[in-house]
Amino acid sequence: MNSQKTAIYALTAKGADLARSIALDTGAVSYVLERYAEDRDISFTQFLPLIAETFSLYDSHIFIAASGIVVRAIAPHLKSKDIDPAVVVLDQKGQFAISLVSGHLGGANELTRMIAEMIGATAVITTATDCSGVPSIDMIAYDNELEIGDIGLIKHVNAALLDGEKVGVYDPESFLDIEGLSDYFYRVEDAVDLIELRCGVCVDWRVHDLPESVLKIYPQCLRLGVGCRRGVPAVEIRGLIVAVLADHGVAGQSIASMGTIDAKNDEEGMLEFAERMGLEINFFSADELDKIEGTTPSGLVMKHMGVGSVCEAAAMKQAGGQDLIIPKNKSARVTMALAKDFRVKDI
Structure with a gap:
C-alpha cells in the first residue's frame, strides 16, 4: 500500500482510535470528525463535501463507518471499475473488513486482506471469482x-x-x-x-x-518516436500517428511510451498529445540519439537538430536499440516511427 495514496476516514471515537492505529502502521492519511480529531489527524465537519474533494486524490480509501453511509457518499463519484479507487469499509470495532469497490483492478480485495490481517478482522470478499476460487x-x-x-x-x-x-x-x-x-x-x-x-x-x-x-x-511493448516542427498542434501529431498505425494494423493501446529529442521538451503540441494519450514521454539528447544505429538519416533533421534521426532513433532508444516495426513516416510537419521492445516480457 502506498501510504501517501491511501486515506482513512472515521466518524466515531472508536473509529478514530482504529483509524489512527492503521495510519500509524501504514503511514496513511487519517481524516477524523472534528470532535474526535487529534493533532496527527486531518479534521472535518462535513462528510459528503469531504469525500467529493478527496475521492479522486487517493488510490485507496478506507472508511470506518456503516456501509450504507459510505455507499451514499461515494456513489456520485464512481465512474468505471478500471479507474475508480479501491474502497474498503470497516466497522468501528474492527471485526470486519469489507471490499466494496474496485476489488480487482483497484486492489480493494488485496487491501482488505492486508488490513484484516493487520487488525485481526474477518475479510469480506464478494467478487464471484474470489469466492469460487477460480482465476479472474x-x-x-x-x-x-x-x-x-x-x-x-x-x-x-x-x-x-x-x-x-x-x-x-x-x-x-x-x-x-x-x-x-x-x-x-x-x-x-x-x-x-x-x-x-x-x-x-x-x-x-x-x-x-x-x-x-x-x-x-x-x-505494453511498443515505443513511439516522434519529431515535429515548432508550433505543430497535438491534433496534427495525432492525425499522422493514428493513420500510420491503421495502415500497419498496429494497436495504439500497446504503445507504452513516446520519445523525442530534448530540444522539444517545451513543445506544447507534443506535450499535449502525450498527456491526452496517457503516454510517458522521454527526451533524449542529440548525442544519445546519434549513437543509435540502423536509422534513416535526414539532412534536414541534421541541419536543425544536430542529429541525423529523431523519430526512429528515439523509438529505438526506448526499445533498447531493437529494430523498428514501423520505420519513419511523415506528414508535412510531423514524423513518427515505432519500435518493439523485446525486453518487456523479461521485466
Whole structure:
C-alpha cells in the first residue's frame, strides 16, 4: 500500500482510535470528525463535501463507518471499475473488513486482506471469482502489466470460468502467463479460432477483426518516436500517428511510451498529445540519439537538430536499440516511427 495514496476516514471515537492505529502502521492519511480529531489527524465537519474533494486524490480509501453511509457518499463519484479507487469499509470495532469497490483492478480485495490481517478482522470478499476460487482474467492481465481493451467484456470471460468452461487464448508471443492454469485456459494457434467460441481472449499488439465475445488485451511493448516542427498542434501529431498505425494494423493501446529529442521538451503540441494519450514521454539528447544505429538519416533533421534521426532513433532508444516495426513516416510537419521492445516480457 502506498501510504501517501491511501486515506482513512472515521466518524466515531472508536473509529478514530482504529483509524489512527492503521495510519500509524501504514503511514496513511487519517481524516477524523472534528470532535474526535487529534493533532496527527486531518479534521472535518462535513462528510459528503469531504469525500467529493478527496475521492479522486487517493488510490485507496478506507472508511470506518456503516456501509450504507459510505455507499451514499461515494456513489456520485464512481465512474468505471478500471479507474475508480479501491474502497474498503470497516466497522468501528474492527471485526470486519469489507471490499466494496474496485476489488480487482483497484486492489480493494488485496487491501482488505492486508488490513484484516493487520487488525485481526474477518475479510469480506464478494467478487464471484474470489469466492469460487477460480482465476479472474482482469487480475491475470493486471499481474502481467497488460492493458485490457474493453473492461465491460471481462464479465463474459469470468462468467465462463465460473461456469466451469475453459477459455481459449490467442497469445502468439506468450505475454499472458497462464502456466499452471490449464484447468481454465487453453491456447489457440490463430485469432480466428476464437470467433466461434462463447468467449475468448486475444493478447496481441496487432489489430484483429474479432467479435465482442473476444476480450482484447494489449501488451505494453511498443515505443513511439516522434519529431515535429515548432508550433505543430497535438491534433496534427495525432492525425499522422493514428493513420500510420491503421495502415500497419498496429494497436495504439500497446504503445507504452513516446520519445523525442530534448530540444522539444517545451513543445506544447507534443506535450499535449502525450498527456491526452496517457503516454510517458522521454527526451533524449542529440548525442544519445546519434549513437543509435540502423536509422534513416535526414539532412534536414541534421541541419536543425544536430542529429541525423529523431523519430526512429528515439523509438529505438526506448526499445533498447531493437529494430523498428514501423520505420519513419511523415506528414508535412510531423514524423513518427515505432519500435518493439523485446525486453518487456523479461521485466
